[in-house]
Amino acid sequence: MKSIQLSQGGGGLESQTLIQNLFYRHFNNPILAQAEDAALIECQGQTAFTTDSYTVNPLFFQGGDIGKLAVIGTLNDLAMRTARPGYLSAGFIIEEGLAYADLERIVASMAQAIAEADCQLVCGDTKVVPKGAVDKLFINTSGIGAVQTNHPPALNRIQPGDALIVSGDLGRHGAVIMAARGGLDLNSDLQTDCALLWPLVEALLNAGIELHALRDATRGGLATVLNEWAQASGLGLAIEESQLPICEPVQGLCELLGFEAYDLANEGRMVIALPADQAEAALRVLRQFDISQNAAHIGEVNQHQPGQVIIQTAWGTQRRLHWPNGELLPRIC
Amino acid sequence: MMAIQLKDLFDGFRDPATLSALAEKIQQRAEGLSQPLRIMEVCGGHTHSIMRYALPQLLPKQIEFIHGPGCPVCIMPKERIDQAIALAFAPNHILVTLGDMLRVPGSKGSLAQARAQGAAVHAVYSPLETLKIAQQNPDKQVIFFAIGFETTTPMTAALLAQVIALRLTNVFFHINHVLVPPAVSALLAEQPCHIDALIAPSHVSVISGAKIYQSLLETYNIPIVVSGFEPVDLLQSILQLLDQYLSNQPALEVQYSRAVNWQGNLKAQALIEQFFQPRAHFRWRGLGDIPRSGLQLKPDWQAFDAEIAFADLLSHTPIDDHKRCICGDILRGRAKPHECKVFARGCDPQHPLGSCMVSSEGACHAYYRYAKQTPEVRV
Numbered sequence: 001m002k003s004i005q006l007s008q009g010g011g012g013l014e015s016q017t018l019i020q021n022l023f024y025r026h027f028n029n030p031i032l033a034q035a036e037d038a039a040l041i042e043c044q045g046q047t048a049f050t051t052d053s054y055t056v057n058p059l060f061f062q063g064g065d066i067g068k069l070a071v072i073g074t075l076n077d078l079a080m081r082t083a084r085p086g087y088l089s090a091g092f093i094i095e096e097g098l099a100y101a102d103l104e105r106i107v108a109s110m111a112q113a114i115a116e117a118d119c120q121l122v123c124g125d126t127k128v129v130p131k132g133a134v135d136k137l138f139i140n141t142s143g144i145g146a147v148q149t150n151h152p153p154a155l156n157r158i159q160p161g162d163a164l165i166v167s168g169d170l171g172r173h174g175a176v177i178m179a180a181r182g183g184l185d186l187n188s189d190l191q192t193d194c195a196l197l198w199p200l201v202e203a204l205l206n207a208g209i210e211l212h213a214l215r216d217a218t219r220g221g222l223a224t225v226l227n228e229w230a231q232a233s234g235l236g237l238a239i240e241e242s243q244l245p246i247c248e249p250v251q252g253l254c255e256l257l258g259f260e261a262y263d264l265a266n267e268g269r270m271v272i273a274l275p276a277d278q279a280e281a282a283l284r285v286l287r288q289f290d291i292s293q294n295a296a297h298i299g300e301v302n303q304h305q306p307g308q309v310i311i312q313t314a315w316g317t318q319r320r321l322h323w324p325n326g327e328l329l330p331r332i333c
Numbered sequence: 334m335m336a337i338q339l340k341d342l343f344d345g346f347r348d349p350a351t352l353s354a355l356a357e358k359i360q361q362r363a364e365g366l367s368q369p370l371r372i373m374e375v376c377g378g379h380t381h382s383i384m385r386y387a388l389p390q391l392l393p394k395q396i397e398f399i400h401g402p403g404c405p406v407c408i409m410p411k412e413r414i415d416q417a418i419a420l421a422f423a424p425n426h427i428l429v430t431l432g433d434m435l436r437v438p439g440s441k442g443s444l445a446q447a448r449a450q451g452a453a454v455h456a457v458y459s460p461l462e463t464l465k466i467a468q469q470n471p472d473k474q475v476i477f478f479a480i481g482f483e484t485t486t487p488m489t490a491a492l493l494a495q496v497i498a499l500r501l502t503n504v505f506f507h508i509n510h511v512l513v514p515p516a517v518s519a520l521l522a523e524q525p526c527h528i529d530a531l532i533a534p535s536h537v538s539v540i541s542g543a544k545i546y547q548s549l550l551e552t553y554n555i556p557i558v559v560s561g562f563e564p565v566d567l568l569q570s571i572l573q574l575l576d577q578y579l580s581n582q583p584a585l586e587v588q589y590s591r592a593v594n595w596q597g598n599l600k601a602q603a604l605i606e607q608f609f610q611p612r613a614h615f616r617w618r619g620l621g622d623i624p625r626s627g628l629q630l631k632p633d634w635q636a637f638d639a640e641i642a643f644a645d646l647l648s649h650t651p652i653d654d655h656k657r658c659i660c661g662d663i664l665r666g667r668a669k670p671h672e673c674k675v676f677a678r679g680c681d682p683q684h685p686l687g688s689c690m691v692s693s694e695g696a697c698h699a700y701y702r703y704a705k706q707t708p709e710v711r712v
Contacts, residue, residue: 183458258381313387315347315352315386315391316349316390316391317391320702320703320704322701
């Protein structure tokens with residue numbers, strides 16, 4: 001079986017062959033094809049710029065892989081500032097011995113996600129490191145996009161009275177990864193929620209929805225986003241537990257292992273703070289998309305419990321929704 | 334036959350109308366109390382449920398909860414964690430353990446911190462994953478750090494049975510299994526005792542049967558209900574305890590009758606009996622030495638006992654919790670988490686000083702995580 005060799009990261013002929021035969025072939029576009037030290041790109045107006053690194057075990061999981069994650073994750077970060085995805089870079093740190101076929105599958109998956117997002121990968125880098133120096137493959141991606149509004153959503157725009165919306169059911173990505181790592185057979189076709197959020201943001205903007213704050217709920221899940229917002233704004237966030245959209249397999253895994261779906265990672269879900277009188281209109285827009293069919297109005301911003309997220313149960317009691325606690329580990333009994 | 338769906342395990346047991354009706358009944362009955370009814374929920378899972386679902390807000394002030402010693406993470410003394418770390422740091426060793434045991438601080442840090450410093454520590458969902466690790470690393474000594482109450486002991490026994498069947502010679506066991514009845518008995522025997530009634534953990538009795546609490550009833554004559562973990566289970570159990578207490582007819586009742594009977598799982602008990610015997614003593618974090626409250630491998634299986642095989646690596650000197658921690662008083666019902674001077678002020682889930690702050694089943698952790706305000710806790 002063909003696998004990645006140290007020499008393919010050495011900068012010589014083997015590196016060039018890998019770059020030509022794999023990366024240029026899949027990411028082909030005129031800017032990348034110039035093969036210069038830096039890509040020349042066009043930027044007009046306010047520009048968003050972000051970077052993120054991706055490590056995930058296993059590399060392939062139900063509904064996605066590290067490559068799709070590396071593209072979607074960075075483009076979603078752009079979308080959260082209302083930036084239309086424009087250009088991407090990608091840096092690959094590859095462990096010696098990785099199967100070539102696996103790397104090609106990942107690169108093809110990235111190329112597909114990039115094409116669907118209608119943007120271009122214009123520069124990149126490859127390093128191959130000795131076995132054991134990294135866990136199979138790390139990918140870093142950076143993204144640049146043109147901001148589409150004069151008042152992009154921001155933490156300091158959250159206001160008392162704002163409605164809080166999530167764009168879909170929670171915890172799928174985290175549940176899929178946990179199940180894959182633990183060798184758990186969920187007996188379901190549960191797939192990661194990994195998906196591009198830009199089309200949703202664009203549709204909300206086109207509908208004239210005023211977006212006070214936007215955040216994709218990745219690692220740390222919904223609980224982290226809400227706590228970040230409460231802390232940064234100094235306002236209280238009140239959430240109705242019964243309104244949190246959670247699908248049955250995710251709920252089942254949480255019941256089995258002692259997790260909370262709002263602590264689990266998502267890769268295609270965003271949280272929105274917006275004027276309460278626009279909540280219904282925003283939900284109507286979101287529900288036009290497959291990935292946000294289960295969008296829900298989950299709560300409000302208030303001034304009652306400054307800096308805290310309070311969750312209301314279906315039977316009338318209240319408790320604090322705290323930050324997730326470090327590494328998520330299953331409860332013992 | 335229809336397959337059981339995971340949803341069936343909780344659906345209906347969180348029904349607002351049922352909860353409201355049960356809470357109302359408890360309110361009415363509690364008017365007959367001349368002093369508060371102090372109920373110990375023995376199990377950390379119950380503590381977690383009580384706080385996670387904010388049940389005290391549905392209950393009258395006369396119902397008080399005492400958070401018991403039933404969390405395998407909370408009761409693990411520092412010297413046992415130190416032993417696990419010493420085993421994990423030894424060359425050619427791999428230490429395997431379950432879930433949030435990684436976070437428990439020993440005298441010089443936790444297993445998670447040891448892992449970051451290069452110790453070989455694997456966290457697994459199921460003890461049986463140890464087999465794969467041992468088979469993939471034939472040149473390494475793989476040590477399963479076995480923890481938990483009657484609930485997790487059969488899985489450790491099943492792992493040992495597999496190790497024997499597969500003739501694996503590189504798997505060892507560091508046994509920390511403990512027993513609920515001796516610990517509760519020790520707490521009930523203390524004077525003054527602050528416990529009027531017991532909510533007993535159902536999952537323990539799924540294995541061991543309701544019968545394990547009979548001697549507690551006979552000796553201490555207090556109401557005992559074996560309860561499930563859902564909100565409806567807990568409120569129904571409280572109602573049953575209240576009825577027993579008010580009628581002055583203490584009994585041993587099973588609320589969680591959908592899975593618990595008097596005898597328990599005889600097959601699991603036979604498996605435990607095959608491999609384990611009580612230790613003379615086990616030192617519980619916060620509570621100290623309790624006779625015959627822990628298990629060890631029987632002499633026939635000593636070849637698998639990590640405490641014997643690697644005795645030269647292990648120190649047995651007892652190490653107490655931080656001197657400002659009052660975990661022992663909390664586990665005895667003498668104090669509430671927010672009465673501890675370091676609660677949320679130096680001791681929090683990221684930097685636990687005492688055992689009750691470590692696991693989400695620990696009383697302090699549950700208060701910190703779920704109570705509406707920190708540190709002025711209003712539950």
